[in-house]
Amino acid sequence: MESLQSLNRRRKAVRSIGSITKAMEVVAAIKMRKSEETALNSRPYAFKVLDLLEKLGRISGLDNIFTKTSPTAKTLVVLITSDRGLIGAFNTQVLRAFENFVARDNGDYYFAAVGKKAGSHLLKKGLGAVKNFYGFGDFVKLEDIAPLSDFVMNGFISGEWGRVVTVSMHFRSALKQETLIREILPLDFMNIRKTILEIIPEHGRFSHLAAKPLSSGLAASVPDYIFEPSPEKLMKNLMPHLLRMKIYHLVLEANASEHAARYVAMKSASDNAEDLSKKLLIQFNNARQAAITGEMVEMSATQSALK
Amino acid sequence: MKLTIYSLKGVEFEGEAASFNVRAEDGEITVLDHHRPLITLLAGGARIVQRQNRSMVRIKREFDSLSGLC
Numbered sequence: 437m438e439s440l441q442s443l444n445r446r447r448k449a450v451r452s453i454g455s456i457t458k459a460m461e462v463v464a465a466i467k468m469r470k471s472e473e474t475a476l477n478s479r480p481y482a483f484k485v486l487d488l489l490e491k492l493g494r495i496s497g498l499d500n501i502f503t504k505t506s507p508t509a510k511t512l513v514v515l516i517t518s519d520r521g522l523i524g525a526f527n528t529q530v531l532r533a534f535e536n537f538v539a540r541d542n543g544d545y546y547f548a549a550v551g552k553k554a555g556s557h558l559l560k561k562g563l564g565a566v567k568n569f570y571g572f573g574d575f576v577k578l579e580d581i582a583p584l585s586d587f588v589m590n591g592f593i594s595g596e597w598g599r600v601v602t603v604s605m606h607f608r609s610a611l612k613q614e615t616l617i618r619e620i621l622p623l624d625f626m627n628i629r630k631t632i633l634e635i636i637p638e639h640g641r642f643s644h645l646a647a648k649p650l651s652s653g654l655a656a657s658v659p660d661y662i663f664e665p666s667p668e669k670l671m672k673n674l675m676p677h678l679l680r681m682k683i684y685h686l687v688l689e690a691n692a693s694e695h696a697a698r699y700v701a702m703k704s705a706s707d708n709a710e711d712l713s714k715k716l717l718i719q720f721n722n723a724r725q726a727a728i729t730g731e732m733v734e735m736s737a738t739q740s741a742l743k
Numbered sequence: 744m745k746l747t748i749y750s751l752k753g754v755e756f757e758g759e760a761a762s763f764n765v766r767a768e769d770g771e772i773t774v775l776d777h778h779r780p781l782i783t784l785l786a787g788g789a790r791i792v793q794r795q796n797r798s799m800v801r802i803k804r805e806f807d808s809l810s811g812l813c
Contacts, residue, residue: 478753480749480754484749488782659780661781664767664781665769670782670783674782
């Protein structure tokens with residue numbers, strides 16, 4: 437049997453790890469709630485943005501640089517993970533989805549990493565990211581992602597890449613997140629429709645939208661819009677803005693998922709620490725009792741020998 | 744008309760409005776019932792006239808799209 441001292445030391449270590457994970461769990465829970473709220477609050481806006489993008493795409497004669505397709509051009513894969521670890525299988529899931537995608541969709545790629553974990557993964561695989569973005573913080577603001585969205589758009593405009601795909605985590609609920617592979621550029625209006633359907637949650641707020649088709653079917657007529665000041669000027673302003681919103685929304689969702697995953701991971705870690713601590717206490721008591729019994733046996737044996 | 748104002752922080756306004764007055768890039772626009780769908784760039788500031796009272800909404804610089812709901 438293990439010695440009393442070492443059992444005691446292990447028990448103390450487990451207890452202190454337990455209190456650390458408990459503290460991290462509480463912090464993650466607060467962050468989760470806040471980032472979930474931000475992500476969910478931005479959803480109505482995101483719906484409208486995508487709806488508008490989709491409608492605009494169906495207006496003929498409104499060509500813009502973001503819809504042009506060039507099949508020969510390279511693809512930029514934006515891998516969105518977290519900056520920090522201790523979040524269970526969160527990053528592993530995203531990275532696995534990314535690996536599968538790259539293996540399946542054999543093509544010519546550029547890679548961009550969002551989050552330190554994505555950067556180090558790409559480096560380890562020898563894929564080499566064109567650019568790394570990290571330190572977006574726990575609560576991302578629109579200004580924070582400007583470097584990312586500008587980088588993605590400028591590369592597309594200059595023709596460096598002809599397709600942009602993002603691999604990220606989508607927040608479905610606190611307990612359920614799933615990986616999403618989304619083609620954000622060139623703007624394909626079937627894709628946008630798919631995105632709208634994807635971001636509608638299964639239950640809770642906004643879930644009623646799933647029942648009613650957004651802006652109805654493809655056959656539906658597009659409203660006869662008046663563009664002011666001019667369609668060209670408007671599209672020049674509107675398209676980058678809408679795209680920025682799309683990227684921002686992706687990062688927001690990934691952020692909410694990260695906090696939720698961390699909360700769940702920390703909760704199970706503190707539960708495990710508690711269980712382990714209980715088991716160690718029983719072991720410790722058994723060992724202590726065994727030592728006492730041993731000493732008593734020795735004492736009575738000595739006494740009877742002396743008689 | 745039914746008016747909804749969306750922002751990244753959520754839905755800023757939702758309800759019935761008699762008119763919606765905004766400063767667009769090219770000048771002030773007032774939208775009344777049955778307006779034709781319109782997409783425009785906003786310069787900032789908007790006034791909603793509800794059936795009962797007036798209310799002001801501050802808009803930084805955004806896009807305004809009026810769908811067929813008006």
